Amino acid sequence: MKGVPESDFLRLFVRHETSLRSYARVLMPSWEAVDELMQEASVVMWRKLGQLEDADGFLPWAKVILRFEGLRIRRDFSRDRHDFSEDVLTLLAEEAAEVSEDIWEMEREALERCLTSFAPHHRELLLAPYRGEGRVSKIADTTARSVNSLYKLLGRLREKLLTCVETRLQESTAL
Amino acid sequence: MKNSLPEDWGTLVDGYLLGTIRNEDSIRLEQILAGSAAARSDFRRRCNLESALRSAAASSGAEPAPLPSTVRKDRWKAPLRWAAAILTLGALGSPLAWALTTTKLVATISRVSSMSDGGFEKTVGMLPSGFPTRFGTWSGDPSQTAPVADVPHSEGTRALRLISAFSEGSTDPAAARSCDVFQLVDLRPLHSALSSGEAFLELSADFLDERTEASPEIHFLCKICLFSGDPAKIGPDWPASLGQALASSAEFLFSRGQNPAWRRVHTKTLLTKNADFALIHLAAGCQPDRWKGPLELGHQFVDNVSLSLRTQPVLPVRQIKP
Structure with a gap:
């Protein structure tokens, strides 16, 4: 019998959560918006689970739902600041969905390895924006540097990290 | 480009x-x-x-806070939002009528007490070799509890040093690609927690690669597998017995040395109702294509292993026939 039982839904969702969050980040302007999208989309996925023929098709199917829910949520965003047009978001969503899961995973794995090559205080700064509001300011306080100079350093470190990731990816594809 | x-x-x-x-x-x-x-x-x-x-x-965040057996609602907004979303689904998405039950809308997290000595404070000296034969003891490849020199320890005063790779049934040192340690954990006391809702087991461990120079890449493994039946039957057929696992989950951490620091790794798996015991598997190893010749270990440590049970609220609705 084809189909995915409801009891398997949570297992599939948890297994693919990292991939789905990465894809959602392409569509949404902040992590708070990603959380909102994941919540809304999970409800839709649950409701439409009957459309899914087998568990292997879960990830691409879930990405389609994320895309449509993401566009819907962004339409409702406050208009007090600029937001990307629906055309641009659709292009981003479609092209991102065409990238194989292997590539997404290779990139994340390369980043994890590259992070280990940074000095501990640089790694701390790279991760600071994801450890709660005010973390960069706290580092500025303890290191007697200005927040502005730390953000500039953070920008340079992020570029260095990206270069490291790209080098690793080129090496692995050359093998 | x-x-x-x-x-x-x-x-x-x-x-x-x-x-x-x-x-x-x-x-x-x-x-x-x-x-x-x-x-x-x-x-x-x-x-x-x-x-x-x-x-x-x-x-790799800050030290985790002590885990209460039950947490306040406001500290668990995400699962509650999820449950609330399901409520919304029930109200809006179904042609049938839905009604609230009296189910408690509380997510819980608690330490699994049947996992023993996650800080390696009680085990002194070399771990017993081979696969564990009873619940709550560590054993495996050559490894030893020891104080961690020069690097702040992760938890307590001791950690487990992974000393050398070992390959079961082979005398060729080059064939040994990992140092593995295990613990069997009795899950039967948790069955009552599975009476309603979803439950997950989350395994966490701190790893340290103490090599200060740029070195060949190794990986750390943090893995949990769930089984039913007799735990004594898992060891003799290892690793073929992995095929009998009801569920498993693993996370890797890669390191080339240079920056000794503890890094925490988490992995979680859905706890199935028929799971009788869990196998915790921690290791340091390498991929054959990344390290030619025998794998050199001894500067790798693991500490602060914890196993937690997370429960999420049962679907807080029931269906009423029209």
């Missing part, structure tokens, strides 16, 4: 991702994305790396 992008491309995307972008820059970023497939491709990659950075921050 990147040659076609403006010089401040990285700054623009970073500003967007970090939420510090100005309106005029956001408009320019959108224009570049609309006109350049290369820009969209690079944007996607940066979003993915942003996601990986966030995960890395979460897994």
